[in-house]
Amino acid sequence: MSTANSKRFAPAFNQTTLVILAGALILSAAMGIRQTFGLFIGPFSFDRGLPVTLIAFAIALHNLVWGLAQPFAGAAADRYGSAPVVAFGATTFAAGLGLAAVAPSGAMLIVGMGLLVGIGVSCTTFGVVLPAVGRIASPENRSMAMGLVSAGGSAGQVLMVPLVQGVRLSSGIATSLFVLAFLMLLIAPLGMVLDRRARVGTPLQEAPVAPLRKVLGQAARHRGYLLLTLGFFTCGFQLAFIATHLPEYLSLCHMPVGLGATALALIGLFNMAGSWACGWLGGRYRQHHVLGWLYLIRSLTIGAFFLLPKTPASVVIFAAVMGLTWLGTVPLTSGLVAKVFGTRHLGSLFGLCFLSHQIGSFLGAWLGGLVFDLTGSYSLLWEATVVAGLVAAMLHFPIDDTTVSTPALRAEPAAA
Template sequence: MSALTDAPRPSLAARAPLLIVLCGCLIAMLSFGPRASSGIFMLPMTGEYGWGRDTFGLAIAIQNLVWGIGTPFAGAVADRFGVTRVLWIGAALYAAGLGLMAYSATPGMLHLSAGVLVGFGLSGCSFNIVIAAFGKMLPEKWRPLSFGAGTAAGSFGQFLFPPLAAGLNTTIGWHQTLLVFGLAMLLIMPLALALSGAPSAPKVGERPQSIGAALGEAFRHPSYVLLVLGFFTCGFQLAFVTTHLPAYLMDRGLSITVGGWTLAAIGLANMAGSLGSGWLSSRMPRRYLLAAIYFARGLAIIAFVLLPANPVTAIGFGIVLGLLWLSTVPPTSGLVMLMFGTRYLAMLYGFAFFSHQVGGFLGVWLGGLLYESLGSYDFVWWLSVALSFASAAINLPIVEKPVARAAQPAAG
């Protein structure tokens, strides 16, 4: 009887994996929604304070860069101590950043709130941390689809929040809309309790590895470096489109409502794209999947820029781009896990995501800067096309196999 009493209770992941996926998906949805709505706030804020689009664009560029800088460190803390504390701190910073953004009457305050605070908040509570938690906690058979589900949930946040932001802006004003979104981020805290669990330990027979050794191993691995470089393009395109697409559509004679629904169409279509990508990631070489996604993005952007601007072409572009939007995440995170295992998954995926966010910084910043100097976004669109085709080529040489490691010598 004592032996039965003392037997370890199965983990929550073993007893209720669906609950973990559900709570993680809700966190991803909440955290991705407000940052996907940033373009909705650009014209109201710049109009009220007399700023150029480059001022607002720099704030979101800082957000993307800080998000990227903070993610590897948040990942390292999550790898060492578990994800719940990281999610709590991230949610608190995110809420504070959105609240302060509502009262940011100077560029410096905007850069601090929307840039630094929201950026660090995202590094601690975005879908990157959720996906890493899925990789550590869930049984192997659940992982590919859960990666797609977590990414798709972020996309549902993009579907839900931009039209909500556009509607609230016209009814209660953009200041109050930001406060509402800030309060919504606090819901992440109770949801994070489901993702509490022991950090993953080295496998039996595997040498214990320090953080420094794990980083050295990863950056000496050519396939990891190629993966990191290719992910740059994804960030460039996503951040540029999220921030500048509503204004670009208004420049071409369409309404802010069309801009909001185009972003929503991206988010809705990417639910299917992310789930499909997660499903395909376990059934075909991931490098080919990534190359196809980047190549197709380039073709979609060419068509969008050359076609006449109207609600049909705008929403159609949103649907096509949405199918390819965050569909890069499941194969990218899956490749990191395949190469290096789950021990430092959050940190190593975090460094790949840092490259993504450097691209995001440049996409948002150059979008605003070049618009103010050239009077249009055309150059940035064509640069995005060139980056798409370059990333398609970069991913093809990746070798999909675990890194070779020496086994731990047997005792005695």
């Protein structure tokens, strides 16, 4: 009997494992590459004579385009599957990097690194990958599975930052961007793995399926979903500012050359443990409470780093703590949306929530450059990230995480 049961559930385990591995690889490439953009601010400015504000705007724009495109990418993956969406996104991402590599002007850089990369990222990251994982994982293991994918995705940041730094120093900006474009093309076929479904041992599909417009209307009236969406704005604002401007900020503080790249790599390294831990905590405690504490810890860490003297040791400690709280918000937020509304339209609902995150990302990256050009300092933005994080923490604790009833069950009359 035990042998029969093990055979029955083995395919489901294998299918889930394959989806987790494929999702982690896709996220590793896409997220790892975009986390290197801060390393190009100085070189683009010095080598090509572009203003810091313009470079920061191009990087910020990809965050905004990502957010605007994410609901559509998520809805397309919900309807047509992940394979065509990931393939299109990886190709578009690579095209944007290639265009940025040869961009002779700021306008071309904005189109490449801003518009095309933003569309590509929306099709190859959380809004497409995590819903695929959420559908194949059992409800009790869903948060953990999403955390594992997010943790695996952080490996890209650990690997990409030193890779880009080394190639850029030895061969220049263009070569390093072409290398990244080639890596994006390699992950294009992995979307087919995300569409795999276990034949046995997995939970039944949620039924009946509510129309998307009804679910969106229900979410728009749900106080918890609105608070979650507002809080997610802060996550994007904090992370985009730090990822984009930390290397330049450290150089202004007369820190050793290369410490900025090391800090970004350390953030990615510790994020692997942090994302897994947040997924684990989300499976055992109420996810919105974990989110509240995460925002609180992150904001206190940012405030302490800004106020205390800067040393290589303090930078390393800051990077480690930030890494532990970096992307743990994503499996918790997507898991909370799945808990409240189910997984059928998870790509669309998380995509709308993620739009708020990316508006914050746009402002964090762009305002960092703008404020620096106007004042010669990043101080105002460091202070803003602390205040925004404290507000986000307070927004998450009162969220109601009760599963809502399906609109179709209430709206559709019984058959005659």
